Amino acid sequence: MNPIDPKQLKRDATWRAQDILFGLERVPESQKLILGSSDFGVYEFDVAAEKPERVAFTGEGHTSYVTGAAIVGQTLVTCSYDGKLIWWNLADRQLIRKVDAHEKWIRRVIPWADKNRVISVADDMQCKVWNVETGELVASFTDHPAMTPNNYPSMLFAVDVSADSRWIATGDKVGRTVIWNAETFEKTGEVETPILYTWDPKIRRHSIGGIRSVRFSHDGNRLAVGGIGKIGNIDHLDAPSRLEVFEWQAGKRLHELEDPKHKGLIEQIRWAEDDAWIMVAGGDHKGFVLFYDAASGEPLHAETSPGHIHGATFSDDGQTIYVAGHQMIERFAVPQEAVPAESNPPKAAPAKS
Amino acid sequence: MKRSHFCGSPEHRIDRRQFLGRTATAGAVTATAADMTVLDLLRQPVLADELKKQGKSVILLWLAGGASQFETWDPKPGRPTGGPFAKIQTSTPGIEICELMPKMAANLQETAIIRSLNTKIADHGGGYKLMETGRLPEPGVDFPHLGAVVARELGRPDSKVPDHIEMYTSHEGRRKGTSGFLGARYAPMFLTDDMMPQNIRRLESISAVDHQQRADLRDMLAQQFTRELQVPSVASQNSAFERVRGLMSSDYLFDIEQEPQAMRNHYGPTQFAEQCLIARRLVEAGVPFVKVARAWWDSHGQNFETHRELCADLDQSMSALVEDLRQRGMLESTLVISMGEFGRTPNINGSLGRDHFARAWSCTLTGCGIRGGSVYGKTDENGNTVAEGEIGAGDLFATIFKAIGIDPQKEYMLGSRPIPLADFNTTPVAEVLA
Numbered sequence: 001m002n003p004i005d006p007k008q009l010k011r012d013a014t015w016r017a018q019d020i021l022f023g024l025e026r027v028p029e030s031q032k033l034i035l036g037s038s039d040f041g042v043y044e045f046d047v048a049a050e051k052p053e054r055v056a057f058t059g060e061g062h063t064s065y066v067t068g069a070a071i072v073g074q075t076l077v078t079c080s081y082d083g084k085l086i087w088w089n090l091a092d093r094q095l096i097r098k099v100d101a102h103e104k105w106i107r108r109v110i111p112w113a114d115k116n117r118v119i120s121v122a123d124d125m126q127c128k129v130w131n132v133e134t135g136e137l138v139a140s141f142t143d144h145p146a147m148t149p150n151n152y153p154s155m156l157f158a159v160d161v162s163a164d165s166r167w168i169a170t171g172d173k174v175g176r177t178v179i180w181n182a183e184t185f186e187k188t189g190e191v192e193t194p195i196l197y198t199w200d201p202k203i204r205r206h207s208i209g210g211i212r213s214v215r216f217s218h219d220g221n222r223l224a225v226g227g228i229g230k231i232g233n234i235d236h237l238d239a240p241s242r243l244e245v246f247e248w249q250a251g252k253r254l255h256e257l258e259d260p261k262h263k264g265l266i267e268q269i270r271w272a273e274d275d276a277w278i279m280v281a282g283g284d285h286k287g288f289v290l291f292y293d294a295a296s297g298e299p300l301h302a303e304t305s306p307g308h309i310h311g312a313t314f315s316d317d318g319q320t321i322y323v324a325g326h327q328m329i330e331r332f333a334v335p336q337e338a339v340p341a342e343s344n345p346p347k348a349a350p351a352k353s
Numbered sequence: 354m355k356r357s358h359f360c361g362s363p364e365h366r367i368d369r370r371q372f373l374g375r376t377a378t379a380g381a382v383t384a385t386a387a388d389m390t391v392l393d394l395l396r397q398p399v400l401a402d403e404l405k406k407q408g409k410s411v412i413l414l415w416l417a418g419g420a421s422q423f424e425t426w427d428p429k430p431g432r433p434t435g436g437p438f439a440k441i442q443t444s445t446p447g448i449e450i451c452e453l454m455p456k457m458a459a460n461l462q463e464t465a466i467i468r469s470l471n472t473k474i475a476d477h478g479g480g481y482k483l484m485e486t487g488r489l490p491e492p493g494v495d496f497p498h499l500g501a502v503v504a505r506e507l508g509r510p511d512s513k514v515p516d517h518i519e520m521y522t523s524h525e526g527r528r529k530g531t532s533g534f535l536g537a538r539y540a541p542m543f544l545t546d547d548m549m550p551q552n553i554r555r556l557e558s559i560s561a562v563d564h565q566q567r568a569d570l571r572d573m574l575a576q577q578f579t580r581e582l583q584v585p586s587v588a589s590q591n592s593a594f595e596r597v598r599g600l601m602s603s604d605y606l607f608d609i610e611q612e613p614q615a616m617r618n619h620y621g622p623t624q625f626a627e628q629c630l631i632a633r634r635l636v637e638a639g640v641p642f643v644k645v646a647r648a649w650w651d652s653h654g655q656n657f658e659t660h661r662e663l664c665a666d667l668d669q670s671m672s673a674l675v676e677d678l679r680q681r682g683m684l685e686s687t688l689v690i691s692m693g694e695f696g697r698t699p700n701i702n703g704s705l706g707r708d709h710f711a712r713a714w715s716c717t718l719t720g721c722g723i724r725g726g727s728v729y730g731k732t733d734e735n736g737n738t739v740a741e742g743e744i745g746a747g748d749l750f751a752t753i754f755k756a757i758g759i760d761p762q763k764e765y766m767l768g769s770r771p772i773p774l775a776d777f778n779t780t781p782v783a784e785v786l787a
Contacts, residue, residue: 063431150623204648205648206659236653284704308705
């Protein structure tokens, strides 16, 4: 295996779409992508095919944007702004069950494969843990206020579980990340990233931003929190993408990384398998994929995309990155001729989600 | 229809021919205060329209920056342009609005939704001018804004409260409504920073007794003067002093601390909510026109989250206002309008935003003179065009005037040029009128 070197990464395929793709997963040991769409549908898209075409999952599906997807074993769980979680059989793409999971928009669902669970977060400010096999609710917890300090509805955008299954992190609109004991679901810690939330009290009198992504390093000690920096004109996503990295147990902020050349929200974060680098993806009206050295915070590499990126996933071998977003799917990979026969760059993240 | 307002007194010996003659002699083409001295004759009590006795009022909820029709009054769930929100049933069977407006959905029985505005102008400045005056700008003519016209038509000469108040506390898009050729008399009291008008309190250096004695002395002198010289300008002076005095004593209207906490909670905790409550207090006290501007809906990025935030504010405050007016028996005499300078595009851009769009958008009219629980007009399945019942800004203004009992075709004379209240070739939407 020749692990990925971020500096060698190039776009090697683009598939245009009519819709907006929010959820993105990859079926293990395949190049089949699972897409959650603004047309409310869930699709399989096999990029290994000569002419990839979407195949829809069937059944009484979602009734709003499909915002996330999580694969555990042979089961796919999707979430939507309709407040439902839907269980699907990956093999035959048939609906297994639909659950009224949250009272408001579900922002994300992630796999917790070790426990045969998935975790969802929604604008009812609840984080919920679900048994994949039975569909039963295992736990529901929150420490995120329903209203912002300015008396408007808050939102709970982001969630992650550490690789060792010890911690869960949840991130909200006003820039607050709470860390939970994944065994007891009790609050363990928190970190504040207020710059990710812009409240304009005078000129336009509303808000924008929020924590859009959180990700533990593989050793679980560091936590990356992504969003957008302070915005002057909140009509637009007109501010640098912003990543903050913490040694969360020590309450120590390691990095505040802003990239004025790549504006917009950081929607996805991935750590290298050895935690050497951090990949972020997102955008404003266009998209970006950025790599940072996790130790120094120095930028390593940047790729752009024609559309805002909402979802990202790696191939099994970590050689390839798939992204999906506004009217497009893209694939980034290291060109074969650029891969040295003997190389020892940092390993890419496994395809956790 | 022949107009005859002459009561027989020398004071009021003026007819249309004289009126036109005087203004034409003045050579007035562009609006001047002199024109309005003439027009002010129409405000003499004997000429006052019967409507003014009926205490009708207008509250304009100005959604500055342009709210999305998809996320408010004309949802298209399931369409490529529809966005993520569902539609919900309202209190009127068969009428559905966006799920972001649940409280208004439960209070729609006095509201008419117009879904077929095509106002064509999709820049903020141009759209604002159009939707504040109901007509396109003309060189050399300073058209009055809606509030000034309503103040002139519904304001009572003997009123002790202001008759045109605008609240616009956000900075973006802030433009003070103009009274145009109607003159400064109808210009708004414009509140921008504080909700309490500034400089209306009695100076601390003048005691209350001193203040009253000064007023009494002025009244005595004025009455004496009036007895000896009966001219309109004296009455106008007296009226102005009375209004200033009334204004000084009306600061309590802006003080929502005087409202029960339960009522304040009902409206909500935001500044917009408090301003809506003040608007109710003002119209209750006899103010004929109040504009409450809620900025800023210009959601080029993150349209859905912006509307989740702003619609929550609009829904609670607007529904509380409607309920409050209803419970006080004021909704039959108060017209509540919600609109901005335009709507938002069907297309959802890469930042999950919607851009400016004026070809097919919505507004609402609630209360006075309105056939509640009605929808007028229709857009196509994706909201790209008006499919039925297209109207423009002038038609909307004609409808507003008609709803509050003002003849839309009534004319102001600007020099020798007649200018109807609602623009030429416009028609009220009869289907939404009671």
